[in-house]
Structure formats: C-alpha cells, structure tokens
Amino acid sequence: MTYKLSSALKNIEHLITTHTSVQTTSASANTFITVSGSEITYEPSADASKVIYEISFYCEKASGSPFTAAYLEHYTSGSWSEINARYRKNWGLGGSNSQTNRWPIYWRFVLPSWVGERNLRIRLGSHAANRQINLHKITDWDGSSAIDKFCNTNLVVYSI
Numbered sequence: 001m002t003y004k005l006s007s008a009l010k011n012i013e014h015l016i017t018t019h020t021s022v023q024t025t026s027a028s029a030n031t032f033i034t035v036s037g038s039e040i041t042y043e044p045s046a047d048a049s050k051v052i053y054e055i056s057f058y059c060e061k062a063s064g065s066p067f068t069a070a071y072l073e074h075y076t077s078g079s080w081s082e083i084n085a086r087y088r089k090n091w092g093l094g095g096s097n098s099q100t101n102r103w104p105i106y107w108r109f110v111l112p113s114w115v116g117e118r119n120l121r122i123r124l125g126s127h128a129a130n131r132q133i134n135l136h137k138i139t140d141w142d143g144s145s146a147i148d149k150f151c152n153t154n155l156v157v158y159s160i
Helices: none
Strands: 012-017 040-042 050-061 066-077 077-084 090-092 102-110 117-124 135-140 145-148 151-157
Touching: 012 040, 050 135, 090 102, 102 135
Parallel strands: none
Antiparallel strands: 012 151, 040 117, 050 102, 050 151, 066 077, 066 090, 066 117, 135 145
C-alpha cells in the first residue's frame, strides 16, 4: 500500500520565525502576550473536516515559580477570542524557586473546519503575578560565562 502525504494534507501553510532577542511574558497577573511567530492567517480547503495547527517554540525560567497558561485564539467578528477552553494548555512548576526550568514546547491542535480566512494565534501568561518566563532564548552556561542562543518558532497549519 502506498500512502501519499500530499493527498492527505491540504492547504499547507507554514511560518518559521527566526529570533534574535528574548520575548518575556508579563510579570502582572492575567496579562497575556502573543507568542512571536504564532500568528497566521489560514483558509481551510473547501472539503476539509478538520484544521490542524502545530507549533513548536522554546521557553525557560532561570529561577522562580513559573506556571504558565496558553490560549489558542482566533479573530472573528472584528475581535480576538479564545476558540474553546478545551484547547487551553498549562505547564510549569508551582513551588520551585531555585531550579532552572526549560521547556521545548510542541503542540498540535485539531480544530473543526470553517469557511473563509481566519487568523489564529497563541497567547501566554500567568494568572498569578511574578511568574514570567522567557521565550525563544536558550541560556547556556559553559562553565565560565552564559552564552545566549535562540530557537526558531515553527508553525504549520493544514486541512484534512
């Protein structure tokens, strides 16, 4: 049996964002930021039953108590709103103050299809103050100094 990937995936759109600086979530409670490289305009194929939104990015917290919430949003009727609470993501450690916490994030969301173009994005923040995290920047200690490196945000959206 032969499987053709191109016949299963339709209207593939992708975005690779190369970062040269850190993006930090807010230190204020309930203040969310859009992940750089997460926003895309997408129109599903006419015969699609699902839309797949896949994203990967990097985040870290050198010390403190990180606990982050993520919301998948769409732009409809002239404003941004959460698509559905079932697509929320939470991660982090609620009680650690002295560890370095690093997370390579990869998420796949399977959404019901829609008609026409729609913008999608990921928003991050915390529901408590002083739990900010850094995005895209890897802090690497080589034994004598810290070396900053950056990770791309990779996004692909397609219909099935």
